[in-house]
Amino acid sequence: MRERFRLETEGFDADSRRRLDDALELAARLHRDDRRSREPYLNHLLRVAIRMLHHYQVRDIYVIVAGLLHDAVKDHPAELAELTTAPSGTDLSGTDPTAAALTELADRLGTRVARLVAAVTNPPWDPGRDRHEQYHEHVAASLDRGPWARAIKISDFTDNGVGVIHSVGPEVESSARKYRPLVPVYRDLVTRADTPLSEQVKQHILDQLDLAEERFSAILDQPAHPA
Structure with missing residues (x-):
């Protein structure tokens, strides 16, 4: 699946490919222990992105990045929030994990990505x-x-x-x-x-x-x- 994703994105410029690679590696890190039926969960995220690239003809990088990370806030808000650049030893207890996770996405990948992920993330x-x-x-x-x-x-x-x-x-x-x-x-x-x-x-x-x-x-x- 990673190779198919690479082939679908090889026509993008270097900066866009870097953004996509960063998003893919973040998704792989967050979902590394997740499985869906008989396969790694990452395959589902890759299919969502590949479908938009190939079948939907989407060329908006931010949409594809959000597709790769569309379950990150729902499934791993605490882990994503912990990636923040808060000083070492900062007490993050009491922080809303979903809000903190979306802030981290915005800081890493842009506010538009965070808004798109928020739109497809279930509320409490x-x-x-x-x-x-x-x-x-x-x-x-x-x-x-x-x-x-x-x-x-x-x-x-x-x-x-x-x-x-x-x-x-x-x-x-x-x-x-x-x-x-x-x-x-x-x-x-x-x-x-x-x-x-x-x-x-x-x-x-x-x-x-x-x-x-x-x-x-x-x-x-x-x-x-x-x-």
Whole structure:
């Protein structure tokens, strides 16, 4: 996957490639012990970025960098916050890890990267509400005001939704129930005039959403087996 990413980015100038390499190494460091089903989690992050480069024709470096790090604040806020340049021995207890992590991203990779990652990072959960319902509301509201964040989130959703068949165990049905209600939300977002993708790319995404819906239906709409 790293080699495919390198090939997709070799046309960028030296400064852009350096930014991308820095983002990739940071993502690899933060997610070094994470796995997704049978593979390193980093492969998921690389697929999200490669999909935007190759299939979505995105050439905005900040969007690709944010794609590589789109789960960093959600999964590793404390570790990312600890990379700050605070003087040695500084007590960071009591600091909001999410805010500190986003500040670190802004300092390292630019405020636009931090804003894009913030747009695709879930807010704190309200334990009194349904977790999936909160997630759906956040996605709809956050992406409504973030056109470029849509490209990141839809690439992430495609990897999760279309790729649900590669999951195993109870996670398969749980993921299908989580993601299925978002298909019409993404259809609406991707076809909006302010979504900064070509019509050809938008149609490709719509085809992928159709495929995801087919797979969700195959998982969730099977008749019950007789006792």
